[in-house]
Amino acid sequence: NAGVTQTPKFQVLKTGQSMTLQCAQDMNHNSMYWYRQDPGMGLRLIYYSASEGTTDKGEVPNGYNVSRLNKREFSLRLESAAPSQTSVYFCASSAGETGTSGNTIYFGEGSWLTVV
Amino acid sequence: AQSVTQLGSHVSVSEGALVLLRCNYSSSVPPYLFWYVQYPNQGLQLLLKYTTGATLVKGINGFEAEFKKSETSFHLTKPSAHMSDAAEYFCAAAGYSSASKIIFGSGTRLSIRP
Numbered sequence: 001n002a003g004v005t006q007t008p009k010f011q012v013l014k015t016g017q018s019m020t021l022q023c024a025q026d027m028n029h030n031s032m033y034w035y036r037q038d039p040g041m042g043l044r045l046i047y048y049s050a051s052e053g054t055t056d057k058g059e060v061p062n063g064y065n066v067s068r069l070n071k072r073e074f075s076l077r078l079e080s081a082a083p084s085q086t087s088v089y090f091c092a093s094s095a096g097e098t099g100t101s102g103n104t105i106y107f108g109e110g111s112w113l114t115v116v
Numbered sequence: 117a118q119s120v121t122q123l124g125s126h127v128s129v130s131e132g133a134l135v136l137l138r139c140n141y142s143s144s145v146p147p148y149l150f151w152y153v154q155y156p157n158q159g160l161q162l163l164l165k166y167t168t169g170a171t172l173v174k175g176i177n178g179f180e181a182e183f184k185k186s187e188t189s190f191h192l193t194k195p196s197a198h199m200s201d202a203a204e205y206f207c208a209a210a211g212y213s214s215a216s217k218i219i220f221g222s223g224t225r226l227s228i229r230p
Contacts, residue, residue, distance in 0.1 A: 042223050043160075092160075102210060104165065107152075
């Protein structure tokens with residue numbers, strides 16, 4: 001019962017480098033999300049995909065891009081990493097949109113990213 | 117803007133004592149309320165949620181929360197704390213407006229004293 005799997009778990013980047021965080025879910029969920037977690041700020045939504053083929057900006061999208069590759073996979077790309085993007089990133093998924101049906105969001109284990 | 121406020125970024129209780137973690141949401145009543153728990157170096161997992169019906173919601177590990185519309189609150193309680201309850205707890209609300217957006221509080225770190 002893998003649930004939501006994200007890779008890599010840890011990554012150190014130099015300023016200006018690019019990287020992609022991968023995420024896959026095996027629960028046949030329609031909606032997928034990328035959050036970042038910073039001390040004292042809770043979880044902030046970066047991008048989400050309500051269903052396959054759609055993506056939308058969340059609260060803090062600047063500096064990021066996403067791709068909903070198929071129903072299972074939702075990747076997050078940092079094109080030119082900055083120290084302000086040092087954070088813990090969580091991928092998540094839900095059966096439907098939480099706003100309209102209260103679906104539970106299931107989270108991955110997190111990816112610790114440090115930009116130096 | 118809608119918001120979820122958790123009072124107290126850090127709460128410390130003795131083992132066996134009552135746990136009370138406070139959560140208030142902004143005044144437009146959201147249909148859906150959640151508590152999530154995050155153990156160190158792990159993702160968040162659902163503790164309990166309120167959607168409709170009974171306002172007292174029971175969750176895993178002996179936790180429960182009560183939806184009080186008049187107080188715009190959804191406080192989390194557990195009668196007797198256990199060392200394994202040490203974690204960060206997040207309150208969240210959904211259903212305010214646009215789909216797919218759940219709003220999280222900033223979290224409360226719960227410590228348990230032996």
